Amino acid sequence: MTNTKADSVGTKRVTCGVIACKSITPIDATKRSLEETLYDLTQAVLADGDITIDDIDGIVVAANDQLDGRAISVMAASGSVGGVNRDILSTPSSGEHAFVLGALRIASGYFRTQLVVAWSPTEAENIPEALRLAADPYFHRRLPLDEWSAHALQAARLEFVAPDAAEAARHVVAKNRKHGRQAFPDLPVASSDGAPFRWPLTRDMIALPSGGAVALVLASDAFIAERKIANPAWIRGMGWAAEPGFLGDRDLASAPGLAAATEQAYREAGITNARKSISLAEVTDATPHQELLAWEYLGLCERSKWRREAAAGTFAAGGALPINLSGGALTFNPVFASGLFRIAEAANQVRGQSGNRQAKDVDLAVAHAASGPAMQYNTVVVLGRSRGAPQ
Amino acid sequence: MSQRVGIIGIGQSAFKSRRDDASYPDLVREAVSQALTDAGLELEQIEAVVYSLSPDAMVGIGNAERLGVDAVGARNKRFLRINTGGSTGISSVAAAFYHVAAGACDVVLTAGADKVGECGDSQSVLNKIWDPTYERALPLGTINMLAMSAVRYMHKYTMDETDMARVVVKNRSHAARNPKAHLRKQTTIDEVMGSRYISWPVKLFDCCPQSSGGCAMVLASESYIKEHGLNAVWITGVGHCSESYYLGDRMGDNVEADHADAFALAHSFKRSFAMAGIDKPDKQVHVAELYAPFSNTEFHAIEAAGLAKLGESPARLRAGEFTIGGKTPVNPSGGVLCTNAIAVTAMVRVAEAALQVWGRAGDHQVKGAKIGIASGNGGDHQFFGTMVVEA
Numbered sequence: 001m002t003n004t005k006a007d008s009v010g011t012k013r014v015t016c017g018v019i020a021c022k023s024i025t026p027i028d029a030t031k032r033s034l035e036e037t038l039y040d041l042t043q044a045v046l047a048d049g050d051i052t053i054d055d056i057d058g059i060v061v062a063a064n065d066q067l068d069g070r071a072i073s074v075m076a077a078s079g080s081v082g083g084v085n086r087d088i089l090s091t092p093s094s095g096e097h098a099f100v101l102g103a104l105r106i107a108s109g110y111f112r113t114q115l116v117v118a119w120s121p122t123e124a125e126n127i128p129e130a131l132r133l134a135a136d137p138y139f140h141r142r143l144p145l146d147e148w149s150a151h152a153l154q155a156a157r158l159e160f161v162a163p164d165a166a167e168a169a170r171h172v173v174a175k176n177r178k179h180g181r182q183a184f185p186d187l188p189v190a191s192s193d194g195a196p197f198r199w200p201l202t203r204d205m206i207a208l209p210s211g212g213a214v215a216l217v218l219a220s221d222a223f224i225a226e227r228k229i230a231n232p233a234w235i236r237g238m239g240w241a242a243e244p245g246f247l248g249d250r251d252l253a254s255a256p257g258l259a260a261a262t263e264q265a266y267r268e269a270g271i272t273n274a275r276k277s278i279s280l281a282e283v284t285d286a287t288p289h290q291e292l293l294a295w296e297y298l299g300l301c302e303r304s305k306w307r308r309e310a311a312a313g314t315f316a317a318g319g320a321l322p323i324n325l326s327g328g329a330l331t332f333n334p335v336f337a338s339g340l341f342r343i344a345e346a347a348n349q350v351r352g353q354s355g356n357r358q359a360k361d362v363d364l365a366v367a368h369a370a371s372g373p374a375m376q377y378n379t380v381v382v383l384g385r386s387r388g389a390p391q
Numbered sequence: 392m393s394q395r396v397g398i399i400g401i402g403q404s405a406f407k408s409r410r411d412d413a414s415y416p417d418l419v420r421e422a423v424s425q426a427l428t429d430a431g432l433e434l435e436q437i438e439a440v441v442y443s444l445s446p447d448a449m450v451g452i453g454n455a456e457r458l459g460v461d462a463v464g465a466r467n468k469r470f471l472r473i474n475t476g477g478s479t480g481i482s483s484v485a486a487a488f489y490h491v492a493a494g495a496c497d498v499v500l501t502a503g504a505d506k507v508g509e510c511g512d513s514q515s516v517l518n519k520i521w522d523p524t525y526e527r528a529l530p531l532g533t534i535n536m537l538a539m540s541a542v543r544y545m546h547k548y549t550m551d552e553t554d555m556a557r558v559v560v561k562n563r564s565h566a567a568r569n570p571k572a573h574l575r576k577q578t579t580i581d582e583v584m585g586s587r588y589i590s591w592p593v594k595l596f597d598c599c600p601q602s603s604g605g606c607a608m609v610l611a612s613e614s615y616i617k618e619h620g621l622n623a624v625w626i627t628g629v630g631h632c633s634e635s636y637y638l639g640d641r642m643g644d645n646v647e648a649d650h651a652d653a654f655a656l657a658h659s660f661k662r663s664f665a666m667a668g669i670d671k672p673d674k675q676v677h678v679a680e681l682y683a684p685f686s687n688t689e690f691h692a693i694e695a696a697g698l699a700k701l702g703e704s705p706a707r708l709r710a711g712e713f714t715i716g717g718k719t720p721v722n723p724s725g726g727v728l729c730t731n732a733i734a735v736t737a738m739v740r741v742a743e744a745a746l747q748v749w750g751r752a753g754d755h756q757v758k759g760a761k762i763g764i765a766s767g768n769g770g771d772h773q774f775f776g777t778m779v780v781e782a
Contacts, residue, residue, distance in 0.1 A: 014493075035636075058631075064453075064454070065446060065447050065448065065453070066447065066453040066454075069523070070519055070520065070523070071446040071447075071448050071516055071517065071519040071520045072445065072446050072474060072475075072476045072520045072769070072770055074474065074475070075476065075520055075636050075770040075771065075773060075774075076522065076636055077636075078633050078634070078635055078636045078770075078773060079635050079636055079637070079640075083633045084633055084634060084635050084655075085632060085633070085634075085655065085658060086632070086633060087630065087631040087632060087633075087659075087662065088475075088631060088632075088633045088774065089473065089475065089482055089485065089486060089631060090473070090474060090475055090482075090774075091471055091472055091473055091474065092447070092454065092456075092472060092474045093442070093454065093456055093470075093471050093472035094471075097471040097472070100471060101471065101486055101489065103493075104486075104489040104490055104492075104493040104495055105489050105493075106493075107492075107493035107494060107495065108488075108489045108492035108493045109492065110489075110492065110629070110666070123523075130453070131453065132453075133447075133451075133452065133453035134452065134453035134454045134455075134457060136452070136458055137451060137452060238495075239469075240469050240470070240471065241467050241468055241469060241470065242457075242460045242465050242466070242467070242468065242469075242470035243460070243466065243467065244460050244461045244466055245457040245458040245459070245460050245461065246458075246461075249461070256467050257466075257467050259467075260467040260468070264469070372454070372457055373457075376457055376460075377470070
């Protein structure tokens with residue numbers, strides 16, 4: 001993310017990088033309160049960046065009232081993330097929007113650092129019931145329509161338009177499950193039950209929601225240079241876009257919002273051939289069908305080649321372009337925070353901090369974060385090991 | 392620093408108790424249409440939207456911003472939502488400001504609406520902002536929360552209930568001149584003192600109404616404004632600051648943030664004043680729109696803004712300094728005491744300050760106003776946003 005318009009008034013460009021990422025997977029609500037979890041996470045991410053809370057200029061937090069069982073649930077974070085007497089903003093639309101706002105705040109030149117935190121879900125006893133409250137109260141709520149039902153309608157439409165999608169989706173599930181066992185060996189083994197869930201989705205095509213929290217520290221080029229931070233993941237491009245709220249207004253086999261977000265991010269990053277430029281991707285896969293749409297709209301794999309490329313292992317560990325080495329949301333699904341997890345995973349790959357799932361030579365990675373029914377919100381972030389040429 | 396950011400369009404509903412003629416998205420669209428007309432722009436020219444909405448439960452729809460995507464014309468565009476409780480509106484303007492200051496966009500819309508008068512019982516919703524274990528069960532609401540602040544302020548300084556009544560009389564007389572205000576009927580000290588107690592010492596007339604309506608603003612970069620020959624006023628100061636989540640941390644004689652005062656609001660103002668180059672606000676500021684939903688809180692807001700020393704504002708109010716025609720008019724629109732559609736209440740503060748320095752405030756215009764300030768309070772008197780607007 002580079003402020004390219006600042007030059008027009010003779011001021012300095014600001015470029016932004018990710019200097020620390022940490023997550024908690026999963027949150028054990030029986031042992032630690034939300035505040036304790038967020039405090040531990042904040043301390044861990046500050047240590048990861050080799051900085052202290054005094055180095056943090058501003059904070060952006062994201063949480064969802066329905067999943068937390070609180071009104072204005074971001075309030076609870078004030079103390080534990082170091083927000084008292086700090087400039088703190090919050091967004092309830094998605095975890096990844098906190099990242100967007102943090103990056104914008106640094107590019108504005110008014111902040112040198114931003115702590116970005118999201119968590120979900122914590123206290124909702126019945127997740128589908130909580131998410132059903134998001135459906136329009138007059139037309140859709142009584143269907144009933146929750147996010148999985150919307151995801152299933154998207155999968156059905158995609159399989160109708162692209163018959164290969166069903167088989168390709170099975171390959172995606174197998175790939176991400178295998179990645180997930182490597183990345184998170186301690187997580188419970190995912191269901192291999194092929195029983196119906198929301199047709200055409202089967203039980204093994206989704207991960208039930210888990211509590212998770214993720215935090216990143218973003219910093220300006222000046223801060224990174226001053227602290228001699230060796231391995232930031234530079235934000236080379238960023239795009240975000242929304243689609244309409246009514247499913248009936250959308251063709252669920254297409255993703256124009258993701259297309260718009262990709263166009264913004266790739267334009268900033270100067271990417272014209274993503275398949276050639278990108279070394280690794282982390283994409284939202286609340287269902288395997290969503291991952292397939294991401295392959296297509298991120299320019300990584302045309303729809304006509306889904307089945308062939310999936311079967312060939314192109315996007316598996318060791319393949320030409322690994323996708324979701326973390327196992328994706330099919331392995332660990334903290335719903336509202338899942339998108340920010342994707343960005344953190346991609347950033348850690350670029351930083352060389354991915355441990356048991358680190359890929360070799362990740363020069364340029366793309367993260368795709370999606371939220372809402374059938375990917376209503378899409379955010380695309382391109383992260384690079386080098387700062388990149390001026391735009 | 393980056394180039395200047397201007398306000399080029401403002402829209403607000405005529406706020407009422409109910410708007411049976413308009414759905415929730417209709418209300419948002421009403422404000423958007425007014426703001427676009429004011430700016431002389433079409434929706435196509437808007438590059439990004441920041442959606443302003445506080446607790447979902449207030450409109451009874453989870454992530455209700457999703458149903459507003461089309462209402463604000465954000466289909467396939469950059470879109471995110473802000474929620475910092477009552478300060479959401481000013482936080483949304485700040486987020487829109489960062490979009491432009493970062494160089495990511497030239498023209499950004501921020502918009503929202505609320506139907507507080509139709510939500511059933513707003514205090515039942517607002518009780519859910521507190522921690523479910525420690526403070527929710529007291530039971531706390533925002534009225535008794537700030538009644539405790541009144542008692543504490545009375546204890547520390549010299550305010551009495553008649554002083555509180557004077558704030559109501561002043562603001563109602565201002566609202567009578569503002570056609571957009573909700574409570575426009577003038578009142579007297581006797582009438583305020585004779586109204587029933589809601590939570591001692593706060594009486595019915597000391598409380599804000601529950602309003603329905605929307606607000607929208609269009610922000611643009613200085614280069615865009617100059618290139619297109621547009622009229623604008625400028626956002627020269629932006630700041631936020633937070634207090635602790637737990638109200639109990641602000642009680643007692645040895646706390647840093649005394650509940651009588653507005654500790655973090657003062658710090659937020661220090662940040663926005665530093666950015667705007669204001670070091671003597673009592674001499675430099677011409678007009679103030681300060682978030683004060685209960686009469687007593689206008690006093691500590693005035694003091695946090697540096698317009699009076701701690702404890703001095705009741706006497707200066709008695710001297711007429713804060714009335715239109717006085718030294719520094721406070722809430723010439725009638726303020727939150729006369730209009731409170733929570734999602735946009737703090738945006739209305741910025742909009743009204745902007746109209747004042749633009750010389751477009753009509754019958755409630757403060758003569759010669761060139762520097763205006765605005766504030767918003769959210770959470771449990773926890774999140775504070777402030778802004779400086781200049782002609």
